[in-house]
Amino acid sequence: MSLSLYDITLPAFIRAFENLSAILKKGEAFADEKGLDHRTLLEARLIEDMGPLTAQIQRASDTAKFVAVRVGGIENVPMADDEVTFADLHARIAKTVDLLKAVEPSAMDGKDETEVVLKTSSGSTTFTARNYVLGFAVPNFYFHVTTAYAILRHKGVPLGKMDYLGPRS
Amino acid sequence: MSLSLYDITLPAFIRAFENLSAILKKGEAFADEKGLDHRTLLEARLIEDMGPLTAQIQRASDTAKFVAVRVGGIENVPMADDEVTFADLHARIAKTVDLLKAVEPSAMDGKDETEVVLKTSSGSTTFTARNYVLGFAVPNFYFHVTTAYAILRHKGVPLGKMDYLGPRS
Numbered sequence: 458m459s460l461s462l463y464d465i466t467l468p469a470f471i472r473a474f475e476n477l478s479a480i481l482k483k484g485e486a487f488a489d490e491k492g493l494d495h496r497t498l499l500e501a502r503l504i505e506d507m508g509p510l511t512a513q514i515q516r517a518s519d520t521a522k523f524v525a526v527r528v529g530g531i532e533n534v535p536m537a538d539d540e541v542t543f544a545d546l547h548a549r550i551a552k553t554v555d556l557l558k559a560v561e562p563s564a565m566d567g568k569d570e571t572e573v574v575l576k577t578s579s580g581s582t583t584f585t586a587r588n589y590v591l592g593f594a595v596p597n598f599y600f601h602v603t604t605a606y607a608i609l610r611h612k613g614v615p616l617g618k619m620d621y622l623g624p625r626s
Numbered sequence: 627m628s629l630s631l632y633d634i635t636l637p638a639f640i641r642a643f644e645n646l647s648a649i650l651k652k653g654e655a656f657a658d659e660k661g662l663d664h665r666t667l668l669e670a671r672l673i674e675d676m677g678p679l680t681a682q683i684q685r686a687s688d689t690a691k692f693v694a695v696r697v698g699g700i701e702n703v704p705m706a707d708d709e710v711t712f713a714d715l716h717a718r719i720a721k722t723v724d725l726l727k728a729v730e731p732s733a734m735d736g737k738d739e740t741e742v743v744l745k746t747s748s749g750s751t752t753f754t755a756r757n758y759v760l761g762f763a764v765p766n767f768y769f770h771v772t773t774a775y776a777i778l779r780h781k782g783v784p785l786g787k788m789d790y791l792g793p794r795s
Contacts, residue, residue: 473765503780592791607773611672
């Protein structure tokens, strides 16, 4: 048996978003228990020029979504990055997961060498879909999920590695 | 074309270790420039009950190494977790990368359903190799690489996402 581009991306991203939702709930419960304004966590950053918690969720969402769009072939659903509450972040995650679930596993078959152009503020990079997934999307996705976890841990939310990895299947 | 367990693990881990080495060099240069004792970074943590920078490198090393051992079938090389300097961390990374490079890509072929038993302090979990890689090793590996990056960023080391993702291939 071998793996497809689908196998190594969207199911793992959906699972990570489920874990991330549970992590955010623990963050919210911690804030309530300590009497902290939710913004203390939502706007928290590891250092001033890194994105806050909200931005980490937005970037994880975008990274996952664009695999579904660029490799899975579904139409892009623009998201405004206007989340300011925990409820907003849960809605963003739910909307992203719905979109990921709309991709048929077979839609990525045979796409390994398909050209993917990634535009950034500094220009554009052309990848094969395979290199885009393995060299950009997967590490970038886990970067933002881990950074969200790290921000909450840094703020004292009681989390452990199993919250990040999720229950064993 | 489809992907093998090898394709989605060891080459990406080797690349991430190259990026991590460059990140550590920037950390060391920053400490020297600011006149900081290297231990200020090496022993830095995001919160007291998380592992310090050295431990993040050790866990990334272990996570990658055990894919090579448990799925790639090479013999385990015990590592003592006694790194205390940047030079020690570079040596640990080099030793780990050598070990990953010793695995023949074909050694993981057909191993998707092979049983992998993961022992932890709280018991043991049995995975298929495929679930071990996708549901544990890959997310856990990027967790520790990202946390190393996050610790250095939090301490003020000038790093950007491209340091984590590495040069575009």
